Amino acid sequence: MPSEPSFKVTSSADVSPSETLVIGVSTVGLAGLTAVDHLIKNNNSTEFGHILTRNVPDITPFEEGEPRLPLRLYDLPDLDLSVLVGELFIPTWAVDSFVEALLEWASSAGIGEITVLHGVPFPHGPDEHDVFYVAPTSYRTKQLENTDIKPLKGGYLDGIASELITSNLTGEAPPTGALITPTHPPGPDFDSALLFLEALQRIYEFTIDEEELRRRADEVKQYYQELANQMERFGSGERPSGGYDFPEDRMFM
Known part of the structure; x- marks a missing residue:
């Protein structure tokens, strides 16, 4: 019988994460991952934790010969955000365990809100290449009422975004919203990543260099x-x- 997947979140006691957690992980087009990677590389950021996996196919990203863990937590004090950078694709059969471990850590770390950047390769026209939201009332009334971000009309979510929002609906997660944009495989889809960054700036009222x-x-x-x-x-x-x-x-x- 195959072993069950498991995840362990470890963070430094020397860093108090910001209350808002923004999540960008590997999905088709890599738009969310590209957006959060730009955030941490172009702002004052501190890596303060990571997520280790067991019984899940793993990867070891590297740059200029220097390896790094694929699931990392950063604090961006100037933007008042914490960020989860997920270079490892989490397969559907491991999502429940991943979100369970993440929410257990989030509760102990004082995370009060979660924003998931979720790129989806759905058919769209030029006027539909924009950011939409799927979010319960608890998130909408706090962050979206004063923005021009529109709701996604219909369909369903899957993966990490689905599991986190379902957990919010059942009271097991803090207010959680998914920002969704159509992406173009194979990626990285830089245009869609820019849309995510522009939406985050409208929601959380900060300005970053996108050059x-x-x-x-x-x-x-x-x-x-x-x-x-x-x-x-x-x-x-x-x-x-x-x-x-x-x-x-x-x-x-």
Whole structure:
């Protein structure tokens, strides 16, 4: 019989986290994860905890050869926020255990509100590329009534956002809201991450520098435009200026 998944949250007693916890984890498009990563890298932040896993497929992210834990907690005192950065994808069958461990820690740490950044690859038109919310009354009346963020009309949530909001509805979690935007796989979807950051600034009334993220968004747009132009030239039979031969099967593109 396979072992049950489990999670252990560890945090430093030397840091008192902010009351509001913003969660950005790995989902399709990586928009929420990209947004919180930008927050911690471009503001005064302190890593004060992490979440360890057992019986869940794990990863070890690294940068410039330096490894790090994939599930990390940060405090951003200048923004009055705590942030959970989740580079590890939590499979559906492990979500219950993950949220149970997270809420147990949140209760002991004095977390009074949770905002989940939840990117979903649903069909949408240009006018629908925006941030919407799914949130109980306890969250809406506190944070959304004075904003122009609109409710998502209908459907259902799954994963971490679903489990956290259900826990709020049953009284097992503090006021919890999900900010939702359509994302474009494979990611990272920088445009959607920018939408999340703009929504957070409206809700929590702070201002951050978005220049780096906008530059990366422009680079991605340029890359895909050049790729589309290249495919169009290949389709018309035009050979590239370098005279290279390309295989007929271009599925890898």
